[in-house]
Structure formats: C-alpha cells, structure tokens
Amino acid sequence: MDVPLFDIGRFDSHKLDIVRLAWCRRLGLDDTTLDTDADRVDHLVTTDDITVLHLAGTTVVAGPDWALESSRSVPGMPGTERTWLSALLGDRSERYEIGSHTLAYGSEIGHSIDVHDPLISHDAVHARNLAAQCSDADVAEAFGDAVSREWFTLLGDDRPADSARSLATAGYSEEQLILADMRVLTDPDHRRRGHAQVVGRLATNDAIDDGLIPQWRSRPENSIARRLAARLGYIEIGACHTAVARA
Known part of the structure; x- marks a missing residue:
C-alpha cells in the first residue's frame, strides 16, 4: 500500500481552514496568515529555533533573521525529507537537533475495527x-x-x-x-x-x-x-x- 504524498485535493476545504488556523496560533502568526495563495510565508522569531512548515502548498519559515535570509536561496519546496532544512542550516547543522514529521488529518468517523467486542x-x-x-x-x-x-x-x-x-x-x-x-x-x-x-x-x-x-x-x-x-x-x-x- 503506497502512501499518497500531500493529497490535498481529498481533504475537506473547511477543515483545512481550521487546520491552518491551529498552525497559525501554534507558530504565533495572525489567524488569517495561512489563508493565502502565496507559496511562502516568512515569520521572524526572537529565538534561535527554526520551524519549516509545508502545509497544503504553502511553506512557512519561522526563525531568526539569518535563517529567513538563508532559506531564500534554497530551491524548491520542503517535502517529507529533511534535506531542505539541512540546506537552509548549511554549516550550522551541527549546532541543531533536527526533527521531521509528516502531517495527516482525519475528518470522518470510522465504524469498522475488525474486532468483535474488544476489551x-x-x-x-x-x-x-x-x-x-x-x-x-x-x-x-x-x-x-x-x-x-x-x-x-x-x-x-x-x-x-x-x-x-x-x-x-x-x-x-x-x-x-x-x-x-x-x-x-x-x-x-x-x-x-x-x-x-x-x-x-x-x-x-x-x-x-x-x-x-x-x-x-x-x-x-x-x-x-x-x-x-x-x-x-x-x-x-x-x-x-x-x-x-x-x-
């Protein structure tokens, strides 16, 4: 079974707006920031930590000024692998602990669990x-x-x-x-x-x-x-x- 990559078209558009709102609040953005057709959003933060979010076609780079500047020279968009972020960090990579996660969302109740009366x-x-x-x-x-x-x-x-x-x-x-x-x-x-x-x-x-x-x-x-x-x-x-x- 193959896992579709970024299968945005199948996800309910209203629920996508709610997911975007949640991420705006988590990243300290204005509630409507991700309600955009823009490919990219930059968000300057006061810490040295960096977050690169790619959600439904929009990339958010939240980090210090040098990270935002560096990211503008990285081609393409971040996928599921950490290579895009590694390219952004360059020779600073050893100073950071890097983590990567895919993001998937559910929206419908499921009724089949293939087990009768589980304990x-x-x-x-x-x-x-x-x-x-x-x-x-x-x-x-x-x-x-x-x-x-x-x-x-x-x-x-x-x-x-x-x-x-x-x-x-x-x-x-x-x-x-x-x-x-x-x-x-x-x-x-x-x-x-x-x-x-x-x-x-x-x-x-x-x-x-x-x-x-x-x-x-x-x-x-x-x-x-x-x-x-x-x-x-x-x-x-x-x-x-x-x-x-x-x-």
Whole structure:
C-alpha cells in the first residue's frame, strides 16, 4: 500500500481552514496568515529555533533573521525529507537537533475495527504497562508529549482485566482547542495483528466526537505508521521540520 504524498485535493476545504488556523496560533502568526495563495510565508522569531512548515502548498519559515535570509536561496519546496532544512542550516547543522514529521488529518468517523467486542481499558496504568514492554525509542516517538485525554488500551482477553496484557494503546493531546494530536503504541510481540488499528480508530472517533480534528504525525521513514494512518482515513497534506538549538 503506497502512501499518497500531500493529497490535498481529498481533504475537506473547511477543515483545512481550521487546520491552518491551529498552525497559525501554534507558530504565533495572525489567524488569517495561512489563508493565502502565496507559496511562502516568512515569520521572524526572537529565538534561535527554526520551524519549516509545508502545509497544503504553502511553506512557512519561522526563525531568526539569518535563517529567513538563508532559506531564500534554497530551491524548491520542503517535502517529507529533511534535506531542505539541512540546506537552509548549511554549516550550522551541527549546532541543531533536527526533527521531521509528516502531517495527516482525519475528518470522518470510522465504524469498522475488525474486532468483535474488544476489551478496552481507559486506565492509564495499562498504558504504562505497555510502555514498559516497548523500547525507549518507540515510547519516545509515541509519547514524547503528554496525552491529555482518555486512553484506549486494548487488553488481551485470555485473563481477567486486572492481569491482562496490554497489546496496544492510543490517546491524544489537544492543541489550540482545535486539533487532537494522536499517539499510538503497540506491544512489539503483538504487531501486525491489527491491534493499533483498533485503538487508533477508537481514539480518532473520540476526538471527532469532541469536535476536534485528529492530527497524525509520523517520522517520514516510518512507513508502517503512515500506512496505518491512511487505513484509518487520515489524509497526508504536509510536513513539519524543526531545528532546535543545542544547549
């Protein structure tokens, strides 16, 4: 299954306006800044950190003056890879910690989870139990930011709930009271069995029920996470690259 790159035409235009609003507020822009046909928006910041957002055909470069100036000489537009940001940084690259994520958004309730009557826990202890079974790298990617809403943890049904194994979990945090930034983690011994799709669907539906637009961030090289998002109905419409100055 191939993941469409920046499949903007399939995403609802009204919801795209709301996503743009959320990013304007996150980046400290005027609420209407991304309501534009311009290819590019520059935003001067007072820190050394840099954000390059490519969303629905518009690139935002937020950074110090030297970064804005440097970016004007970088050809093309930033895709999912970090090469565009690396070119902007030039010989300053070693001074920064670089991160890249694709951005996909969901808008419709899904009804198929391919599991009859799954055993679901909303207790955070089951999510913590799962994290203890996973690598530090997987936990950091899935839960680098705190989950502020309810957990959906799929439990094995071969034991009572209080001793059942946690198979997969999902949750989300609210951003700007607009987006639901999704988190999904699966037990490494129980992957490729559809468990992540079950909890991902439940958490996505919960976010939509609460009036939020679900946001799915994945490392560009994490094709498994990106394919899972596509199966859940998320549409990839952009990418965000960050360069955080090392202490």
